[in-house]
Amino acid sequence: MEDSRLNKSKTSKLKVYSDFELNSSQLYQLVDHINKAEISLTQISNDKVRIKSLVDNSSSDIFKANLDFHLRLHSELATLKSKSWFSLLKNKRKSESKSLEILKGLKDNPNINSFLKSQIGISSLDMISQLHFVTHKKGEVTAYHNSLQSDQQHQMKISVEEFNDIFNSIRKSKQSTFAESFLKSHQIKLVGTCLAKAASFKSHNFILIGTRNEFIPFAKNEIERFNIFSQITLPLFDMMLQTKTESQLVQKLKEILNQIESNSLNLKKIHSEYHVQRVSLLGELLNTLRHELSNPLFGIQLSANLLAEEFQGDDKELAEQIQEAVNKSLKILNGFSKLYGPMDQVQNVSVISLINEVFTLTKSETKMLEREINVSPNLMEENAAVEITTNSTSLSQIFFNLILNSSQAMQDQTDPKPKITISLERDLTDIKIIFSDNGPGIPVQNIDEIFDSFYTTKETGTGLGLPICRSLVRKLGGDMWCVKNDKGAQFVLVLPHEGLVS
Template structure:
């Protein structure tokens, strides 16, 4: 610490001649602590930790300022100011320690009241003659240092009780730094007892207060490692620049006329050399003190260059996973990609022994809403701290299950708690969202089982840069695929017109000839074959018509549509055709749905196709004997509901068709909407492709889920405009 009570004697000692190192460092310490006090008071004065640290910094400022001005002027006023500051350092230090450690023990808070009372009692004597007595100074010192060591004892007590590795490491640094700073402060008093040693109290105090300030602002452990590394860089740079000025000052000697010239030369040299020296020193310091961060930066730089040459999502995922395997501080990793059809995140890649434990799909609603507000990496350690500060973890028992693992606990209904549970389920310390054009396209999760706060803020910023680059590649690939599909359809449309003309002309001739032959009496025995020719001609003509419907440019007759009414009309049409007795159709329509803009006839065509497909699947299940339908009869449930989009503003109507049919094989689901793909003996493979095109033309989506022997579910989502 920074004063020397014992050296003052009955009159606090004679004034120091000249600006000693202790006096100059007192001024610097005063300025630094004033900055701390103002900064923490302005940033968040409602936070008790910020308030108490600001109060402690202000008292240290008063102490150092009073000491500096007293040594400079010899005024009794500044002598009293330095003692006022010093008297309130012990209670403010204890107050900050209790707030920082979140101490709940009333006994320790009672001790705080006693220290304030002691400080106030000593404050009264400042204006009395007792103030200048040597015994008063000794009493102050005997009060000052024991309280500071009590603060260190409380930190040690918390250190021995905590189970968190990150918290334990942070407390260890604080404890060691506190012991060094407090013990260094004693050196300021030894000259007064005739022991000549370097007075390093102010310097140690400045470093320690900076360390504490950063541990408040940057909660994470590895950030403190960075602070140490950066501190070494700053000291080295300051030494080099100071050396340049010092060398020129020595060269000037007693030639004051060269002072201005040398100042100009020194400034020029520093401006020219500062950046290259800084880069060289920083690179060397990173290699020595932050070797893992340095290696990560090189790995990510190499990955970024390689990603620039990647064209497909599969290549990208392979490159990212192979790169992650090279990094020793990643023991677990997983990548989820957003599936627009099913509106879920699907697991596509994983590293580590947790692949079978983590979820294969993730619901999007809470995650999307949270990421829209957060817009950055999700760090489990920070989310846990947020829950703790909000009181959600107040009842946490380290020996029991963590709070966010207990779904039924009422305080855990907050979005932060839900995201904590989600990250725990994915076994992720850091979740990097892949965001492009305000769309979350995927998630990349990382974990190092050896350390809780495994990645520093700078490392996470580097990882997010690469994640954003990956998101742009994924987004560009999707746009490219959509354009390719559009180009294929355009080419298909041109080809379809010519193909239809070439096919229909001979079909017309074949049909005319067959009809003519039917009229001849001699053709009676050939009538059966002629009927087959006519039926096949009509079927082929129907295929050509569907092909043209699919290939020609999409046009809509836009009107205001009522979805429930369209479904009722579709069901009436199907019932008029006849429904097998063993099939039951159940409707569950939400009433008072908003009207939407669309082509009612095209939407009816989609519903008709989906219902007929469901009826056929149920019938096949009943005859095959492989599904539950064969025992209980088939059921088709049609329901409508109104929903809000999880990732954007607006609502949509969901129309669900759930049947108990034979089911769809997993490897067929992704191909269902491809033209000419069919599993039916007499199908054309264009029905669902046309449905998909109509729904997309209305700005909607179709989602499919199925299980063999259990049934299928088709969900049409149409936006309400």
């Protein structure tokens, strides 16, 4: 494509292509961040190899090497967790899904006016009742003003001078919203406040104005949506006006669509790799922490045991309570190790005890939750402990995420009293685990998006939990989905008895 703008990354590790000039600086930043993250991870694994050989060769260096190594790990992890990376990707994802939506709309309706008319009053432009799309082909003496409403369109010619006047005043003002007065002297009749964008491209200059024919100012999110809409559509319009035939146009649109879709596949791949790396790094840290802690804890347990034997009455009880507290601490430590253990091993897992362990781990968040675990009749008959062969780390993480999501969604709920119900069923090949809550549920229009990377309703959410859960479940040879429900959120997990770890 002549107009294609290829933004190649600086190393050969990651190539990201984009045709949207307006997003290119964002992309450069994104690629930079990802590469930095990758480099850090490589450095850590190289260090690991070096330290491992040190350890193998000299047993007295074990502790020292471990401590240094883990201190480094900790600081690398802190940088990797950098929030800015996540929010950058989050914004990219937002505009990516918008881009996809718009591209699909254009592909089905490859005529600019007709497309714009179809967008009035819906989605990004739901606050708009009239659009003015003014175009000027560079070098020509006339510009065209298209006045569009959902059911009608008018086209008028205006002079270049007039066009440039409007164009420059929009550009100069650096605002996005304008009072009716600013265009009063011109041919274009505007009523009320309006949103406006002026953009210049290789062969065209465009002005896009949106109004709702009222004097009420636009809200911040309305301004943002209009801006994103213009950022995505205007470059495309430039390309469309240069393409000779409709079939060529549709072809180009298809190509752009494919590129965006494969970019997002790339992103998804980076995520799951990042997640696995992160888990194994955290697993190492936790392992050390666990061992460092379990020694003194064990000491306390043993001495409390001795004291319990020596004392009577209240003192004895106190000593026994010390023992119980230590047991609880050790249990929690073990539970955490399950969350960050190796992700490539397969073992027999008791589903119900894993679920209970996760409840223990999330105690501070799930304390107020009523919980119910139902086992279907056929399972009860067999007296099966509901065991499957799978990777317990991945399963723990999935349960952890679902349970935490539910409890956070219901944290301020008092009526009905928050409750999580987990049901287990089994057939010949798989088990089915259903997580339901009686919380606010998931809005119908978002049900397809929740598994997309970065979809989140939480202010500080990363939006990565559910997509990672799903990719983990699929790695285990199963699948998960959300059920449309008006009584809260419901997720279904299906897992084979004999798990695969691919």
